[in-house]
Structures are given as C-alpha cells and as structure tokens.
Amino acid sequence: xxxxxxxxxxxxxxxxxxxxxxxxxxxxxxxxxxxxxxxxxxxxxxxxxxxxxxxxxxxxxxxxxxxxxxxxxxxxxxxxxxxxxxxxxxxxxxxxxxxxxxxxxxxxxxxxxxxxxxxxxxxxxxxxxxxxxxxxxxxxxxxxxxxxxxxxxxxxxxxxxxxxxxxxxxxxxxxxxxxxxxxxxxxxxxxxxxxxxxxxxxxxxxxxxxxxxxxxxxxxxxxxxxxxxxxxxxxxxxxxxxxxxxxxxxxxxxxxxxxxxxxxxxxxxxxxxxxxxxxxxxxxxxxxxxxxxxxxxxxxxxxxxxxxxxxxxxxxxxxxxxxxxxxxxxxxxx
Amino acid sequence: xxxxxxxxxxxxxxxxxxxxxxxxxxxxxxxxxxxxxxxxxxxxxxxxxxxxxxxxxxxxxxxxxxxxxxxxxxxxxxxxxxxxxxxxxxxxxxxxxxxxxxxxxxxxxxxxxxxxxxxxxxxxxxxxxxxxxxxxxxxxxxxxxxxxxxxxxxxxxxxxxxxxxxxxxxxxxxxxxxxxxxxxxxxxxxxxxxxxxxxxxxxxxxxxxxxxxxxxxxxxxxxxxxxxxxxxxxxxxxxxxxxxxxxxxxxxxxxxxxxxxxxxxxxxxxxxxxxxxxxxxxxxxxxxxxxxxxxxxxxxxxxxxxxxxxxxxxxxxxxxxxxxxxxxxxxxxxxxxxxxxxxxxxxxxxxxxxxxxxxxxxxxxxxxxxxxxxxxxxxxxxxxxxxxxxxxxxxxx
Numbered sequence: 001x002x003x004x005x006x007x008x009x010x011x012x013x014x015x016x017x018x019x020x021x022x023x024x025x026x027x028x029x030x031x032x033x034x035x036x037x038x039x040x041x042x043x044x045x046x047x048x049x050x051x052x053x054x055x056x057x058x059x060x061x062x063x064x065x066x067x068x069x070x071x072x073x074x075x076x077x078x079x080x081x082x083x084x085x086x087x088x089x090x091x092x093x094x095x096x097x098x099x100x101x102x103x104x105x106x107x108x109x110x111x112x113x114x115x116x117x118x119x120x121x122x123x124x125x126x127x128x129x130x131x132x133x134x135x136x137x138x139x140x141x142x143x144x145x146x147x148x149x150x151x152x153x154x155x156x157x158x159x160x161x162x163x164x165x166x167x168x169x170x171x172x173x174x175x176x177x178x179x180x181x182x183x184x185x186x187x188x189x190x191x192x193x194x195x196x197x198x199x200x201x202x203x204x205x206x207x208x209x210x211x212x213x214x215x216x217x218x219x220x221x222x223x224x225x226x227x228x229x230x231x232x233x234x235x236x237x238x239x240x241x242x243x244x245x246x247x248x249x250x251x252x253x254x255x256x257x258x259x260x261x262x263x264x265x266x267x268x269x270x271x272x273x274x275x276x277x278x279x280x281x282x283x284x285x286x287x288x289x290x291x292x293x294x295x296x297x298x299x300x301x302x303x304x305x306x307x308x309x310x311x312x313x314x315x316x317x318x319x320x321x322x323x324x325x326x327x328x329x330x331x332x333x334x
Numbered sequence: 335x336x337x338x339x340x341x342x343x344x345x346x347x348x349x350x351x352x353x354x355x356x357x358x359x360x361x362x363x364x365x366x367x368x369x370x371x372x373x374x375x376x377x378x379x380x381x382x383x384x385x386x387x388x389x390x391x392x393x394x395x396x397x398x399x400x401x402x403x404x405x406x407x408x409x410x411x412x413x414x415x416x417x418x419x420x421x422x423x424x425x426x427x428x429x430x431x432x433x434x435x436x437x438x439x440x441x442x443x444x445x446x447x448x449x450x451x452x453x454x455x456x457x458x459x460x461x462x463x464x465x466x467x468x469x470x471x472x473x474x475x476x477x478x479x480x481x482x483x484x485x486x487x488x489x490x491x492x493x494x495x496x497x498x499x500x501x502x503x504x505x506x507x508x509x510x511x512x513x514x515x516x517x518x519x520x521x522x523x524x525x526x527x528x529x530x531x532x533x534x535x536x537x538x539x540x541x542x543x544x545x546x547x548x549x550x551x552x553x554x555x556x557x558x559x560x561x562x563x564x565x566x567x568x569x570x571x572x573x574x575x576x577x578x579x580x581x582x583x584x585x586x587x588x589x590x591x592x593x594x595x596x597x598x599x600x601x602x603x604x605x606x607x608x609x610x611x612x613x614x615x616x617x618x619x620x621x622x623x624x625x626x627x628x629x630x631x632x633x634x635x636x637x638x639x640x641x642x643x644x645x646x647x648x649x650x651x652x653x654x655x656x657x658x659x660x661x662x663x664x665x666x667x668x669x670x671x672x673x674x675x676x677x678x679x680x681x682x683x684x685x686x687x688x689x690x691x692x693x694x695x696x697x698x699x700x701x702x703x704x705x706x707x708x709x710x711x712x713x714x715x716x717x718x719x720x721x722x723x724x725x726x727x728x729x730x731x
Contacts (some may be wrong), residue, residue, distance in 0.1 A: 208473075268668035274674060276632055279451045304672065316657040319676050328672045332453055334442045 001120065019029060066090035081123040084170075087116045089267055120170030159190040159239075164226055181221040183231040189213050199260055201244035261313035264305045273304060273331065280332075300330040345590050380688035380695070382432065387440060387475035394432045398686040398692055401428040401474065409477055411521040412487045413594075415466045417725060425696050432683060433464060435443050435678045436471040442674070443475070443638055448590060449583075451632040454670060457642040458600070459678035460656045465642040466596055468678055476592035479640045480576065481637070482529050483592050484629070486518070490597045490647035492622050499615070504541075504569050509607075511592035515567035515622055519560045522574070530554030533581060533667065537572045538575050553577065574626040579628075583635035591637035591661025597644035601627055602666030604650050630669065641670075681719040689721070693728050701731040 020102040065092050071080075078090055097107040098115045110116055148154055163183040167176035188209070192200060202209055208306050209216050219238050220229040256267070264270055277295050295301060305325040328334075348694065349707055356540060378642040382397040385389050401409070406428055414422070422428045439455050455472075457465040477483050486492075491594040492514050502508040504598055515665055523530065533553040541563065553574065560570030584593040607615045617623040630639060643661045645651055651661060659667050660673055690710060693699050717724040 062565075087695055123711065258636050269671045272671050273670070279547060279633065279635075290571060309672070315658050318677070320676065321657070328674050329442075332674075334446060334674065 001268075008181055015189055023037075060170075066091040077126055077128045078124075081129075084124050087119075087121050089113065089116070122170075126221065155187070155190075159186055159284075161185045162233075164230075180224060180226050181219065182229040182233050184218040184220070184228060184230075184237065185215050186237065188216055189214055193241075193244060196247065197244040201240060204244060262309060264309055269308050270305075273301065276332070277301075300327070303327045304331045342588060346591070377443050380691045381429075387436075387480060388444070388473060388478060390432050390437065390440075391527075392434075392437065392569045395434055395437065396431065396682070396688045397476065398429040398431050398688065408487075408527070409474060409483075409522055410470060411595075412518075413470055413485050413721065417722070418467065421725070422515075425698075428717045429473055429692065430467060430474075431464075431688065432471075433468060433685065435464075435676045436468040436475075439468075439472050439640060439674075439709060440475045440675055443472075446638065448636050451635055452593075452637050452639050454632060454639040454673035455641065455642075456658060456660050456670065456675050457678050458642075458656060458661075458675055460655070460680070460720070461645055462680045463680055464721045464722050465644065465678045467721075468676075469594055469596055469640060473592065476594075476638075476640075477525075478588075479590075481590045481592045482526050482582070482592060484522070484575070484578065485525065485728045486596065487521075488644070488647055489600035489623075489626065490494050490644065490649070491627075491716065492610050493600050493603070493607065493617055494647075498605045499607060499609070500565065502568065503566065504572075504621070507623060508610075508619050509615060510565075510566045510568040510621050512567050514559055515571045516564045518622075519567060519571060519574075523554070523557050523561070526577045532555060533577065533587075533589075535573075535578055536580060537577075539590050541569070565618065566623040568585045571622060575625050575629050579634045582637050587636070589636075593624070593637065593639045595630075595639075595641045597647055598630075598641040599643050599645075599648055599661040599663075599666060601630070601649070602663050602669065603648055603661075606649055627669070668731055681721055681724070686714065686724075689724060699728055699731050704728075704731050 071093050087110075089112070092110070094110075096110045096116065098110070098113055099108045101107045123203060148157070161184070162182060163185065166177060167179050168174075169176070188198065188201070191201075205216055208218060218233050220233040220236070223229045224231060228315040269295075274292060304327040307320070311324055314320060380397055382390070382394045382399050384394055385399050385400075385402065403426075406414075406422070414428075437459060439457075441639065444451065454640070459465055473483055473485055492511065493631055496511050497515070498513055500510040500512060502510045517534070531554055535547060535553065535556060536549060538546060538549050539556070541559065543564075545559070545563065547559060556570060556574060560567040560574075563570075578591055581587045582589060592704045594680050603617065603706055605617050605620070607620070609615055618627075628687050628720075630641075632639070643658060645653060645655055645661060648661065655661055662670060690699075690713070694705070699705070701709070704713070713724065713727060717727055
C-alpha cells in the first residue's frame, strides 16, 4: 500500500506524517521515483539501474574450521609464530579471555577480541624459539676461557668491571635513553695508592666508595651515547688516580678538625696528661724534652693513649669507656 | 594472710623480736633473713643502720640508709632532685640507697692522695638511673668528713631562662647573671657556715668605687657582700671560687674541697640566652660558667671534683644521648680529660627488691595486686628496673 500512496504524493517533498494528522500509513519519502519500488526482481534489495550491469558482490564464503582444531599437541610452535605477529585467535590454541567482564558474566572470548590484538605479544619468543636462536648464534660465539673459572681469577685479571644495561620493549622505537648509563666498578686495593693518596681519593670520591666491599663505583650518564659515557668513566678514573697522588700547597693548611682520624700526638689530651703528671711530680727531676719522652714512654701512659684513641676513633661503648676508666685510674694512681 | 604466718614463723629465728616493723615487709627470704640475723638488724633487709657513708661497704649495696633529717637543709638546700624532695616530705625521712657507683667514688676518695691534683669523677648513665642521687651520696660523704662542699645543683640553670643579663663590670666581653649568682651564694652560705669565718681572703677585691673587701677578711664577708649587692654577685662567685681553689691545696689550710656539679655538660653546650640584638650567647661569655670551668681544671690540689651528666635539662641534645662524649662534646671531653667515668646503671635485681620492699614498708604501694608475684613482675617489666620510672609508676599505685 505504501507504494501507491507514494505515487499520489509525487510532487510533494518531505511530509511529516503524524504532525499533519493523517493516518499512520503515511511513510516518509524523500525521493519520489516514477518507478515501482517493490522487490519483485529479487536483486538483494538494490535498485535495478537499468541494464548497466548489476553490481554483484563476491559470494560470501563461509569461514572454515579455525587452524587451532587441526593443531597437534607436539607441533612445532616456532612454525606457527615464526616472527612477531599480531594475535590471531584462530592460530593460538589457548582459551584466552580478555576485557572487562559483562555484568554477571566473564571477560569476552578471544574471537574478535580487539583487546588481545592491541597488546604486544611474545608468542614468537617461546623457550623453544629462543633455543633455536641460540643454536643459530652458536657458530658465531667463542668459548669462555677455561682458566677463568673462579671469581678470584676474574678479579685478578680484570679488576675494572663495566656494567651497562640493554633494554627491549615492544614499541615503535628500539631506542631507550637509559641504555646510555655505564657503571664502572673497581677495587681500591688494586690501585697503587699510598696513605696520603688513598685518603685524598676517598675525600674526592665521597659516597661512591663502599667501605665494606672496598669498591669504587663511578656512574656515568651525562653523555647521550654509551661509548661516550664509557670513555668519560675511564677518564674520571685516570684523573682521580693522578690527582690523589699530587700534593697541593694548600693541603699543608689542614687543621685538627679536618683530620680523618684522631691522633693523640699534639692533642689536648696529651697535653692534659703531661700537665697532670707534671703536677703530680711523678716525673722526677729533669728538663723539658727528656722528661716528656720519659713520661710518654711509661706503660700506663701508653695504655691511656690507646684508650683515648679508641674512644675517639671508634666511638663510645661500655667496653671502651671501661678501658678508659681503668687506664685513667692507673695513670692517676687511684 | 600467708605473709603474716610466714613472718611469724621466721620471727622465732630472729634474735630480736620487734613485731610492729616486721609485719609490713614480710617477704623475708631464708638466706637474707639469716644475714639480717647475724648483723642483728631486726627492722628489715633493705635498711641498714650504717648511716655514715665512710663506713659503708659492698655488703651494704642495695640497702637504704637514712640521712639525718636535721642536716638535710644544711647539706642539700638545693641539691636533691625534685621528685626525691617530694618523697622525703611524704615519707618524713630521707632514705638513700647505697649503690655501687657511689661506693666506688667514695673508696677512691678515701684512698686518694690530696697533695696531687684533684681527681675528677663523672657519673654517666641513662635517664633516671640515679646519677644525681649518687652525686648527693658522695657529697654527703664529703660533708661528713668535714670537707667544704661547692655544690652546683644544676649547671643547666645557668645557661637558660636568664631574666637579667648584665654586662660584666670586670670584663667587658662577659655577662653577669645576678639572680642566679646571688641564689647560689645564699645556698652556699647555708651549706658551709662553719667555714666562712675560718677562711680568710688573700687578696683585695674592689667591687665599686666605694666598696671593697680587704685582704684577710673572712670569706663570710665576701659572701654577704655578694648576697646583699646583687649586681656584683657573679664576680663575688668568681672571687670565692678563686680563693677556695688557691687555699684548699695549702697544707696549712686544713680543709679539703669537694666541687660537685650536676649537669656538667651545660658548660660546653649551647645556651638559650640571647643578647639584646638577638644573637646567642655562648656559655664562655657568662661569668658564672667561665669561673666554673676554671674550677673544673685539675690544676689545684687538696680536693676532688665530682660531676654528673644530665640530658634532662640539656639544650639541643637528643634524648637518647647518655654517653659522656655525646653529651660533653669534643671540647668538653678534652677539658675534662683525664677523668674517671663512673657508669650508673638501672637497678640490679637485689636493688630492685630493696626498693620494692621499701615502698611496701612505707605503705606507698596501695594497690592490692602490687603485693603479688605477678604484680612485682609487672613492675619489673614496665619500669625495666629504671629507678625514676619505677618511682613514677609506684606513685600511681
């Protein structure tokens, strides 16, 4: 019926059916054609454009069985995913589900799941695949030297150890700026440093030295490339070594507060004990230097000196306090 | 009830029978009861009749001896810790426990040779372990021996909360504290009345244009001068210290001096006193502190210096610090060196027992559960045998 009514309203444009109060059989028709619009030809509902040639779509094939049905349990997986490829639900025989679950339901299945396709997958890097890679790389490798079997021999022959990290990620770019960082580790005992040089080196280096393991760690990350950072780290090590051997003129201006360790000689403690002993008139007769030497040579004074050094250098504890007390009692004859 | 029955049974074995006293402290363990029997002390195990510190020895460790109440005001006008003073008022008696650190120092003092420079002792220990009380015990010993006692109860009071700060008349770079100085002089006079007339000044002191003290005047006059003329009191303190220092070593002086300072770490610490332009005053710039530091040096003879550290009143030190070097600092340690550090620790088991029995005896522990074994274990656990913590805990019970 609709077709006939449309014919009648040929000249009219768009009609708003219900607004005009007509009965509901009015349809909205935008184009008026002179031809009938009934589907008499059976041409998939498309208008017949004369005899220009019907637009025939390819007949749609039915989807066949997914490959997963035909996979054997002991198949070679590296053949299925031989390189990085997006997730193919028909090729991965796992009942994976991903996505936000429907209310009261479960996450959607893998078939037609865009989430699984979006994420990076490492299906091409299974242990079997890695093994194959290693086998392929083996002809290009050389053997580890058999003489270098313990840590000790390694330390002996290769005292400087360099550490840097390589990063892999699945993304548009293989570059990672963190890959430029280089750590250089060396044991200070392997460097030829005398007493002054060692103390100066420790001061120059500061926190980079670990006292427990005696390892100096230099971290270089200021240059953009790893090779540049490596060269900078080696340069730093060389410079530190040479500078710590030099003695500058201003190093002579060190005061007692700058010293690393407490030294009893010329300290207020020594002065005090000498004055006290002099007051106690225990020195006997004598003049200046000789008396001093004699006093310093006494065993109780040596004991006192040891206890004070221990207190100042190691810090206080019950035992060091006890030692100090005994030493003082002996020296003062209490 | 069982306690009474036990005490009845044991009473028959004790030589003297004094029912009134033994009822309160019935836990007389067998061995200790025998000990008390041999010494014929029917009162209790935790007390000793030996009130003279000179005669106390190791076997009195852990026991309480009584300070004669008449002398407390003269001996310690300002020396005892606050809470202890309250306890003395409550119990109507001043009982001090004999402990190892004080005994050690007393024995050193007994044997020392006084023609040699003054030995210096330092009590150190955790908070509330009994340093000030040990100091007071030693001071009591010194005064019973007839020494002159220069007791500074808390050196921290001199470096903080100063209401009046005057520039010193003697030395322009230093500052006077008239209130603290006159306060101290008053207490000094109370303690050492009998010495003040005997000691004579060796030098002429000019206080202002019209006031001066001639040579040969008794020390009492000097002290009175300081108390009445508050402005010059700090300088008087300095003069008194100098005189005593010079004279105590002389064989003809006939007296020995004990310098007892509590909270000695204040001398080398920081002070909270500020000058008018809000810049901080270092302790050296205070006359009182400067003079006291001179006393601390061991260049004088004929006496001893007994000191105690104190974290409680100290400024800018962490509350966990209790070892000498931490509190004295490098400068302080070097000035005090060589000294004999004496460690004061928390109560031992025996001392704890003693304290517990004392409180029971004084009826200080009212709570019924304190008399049980579990109650006692709880007290040990809560206080960790720390004397001051125990005292505060028992105050609630």
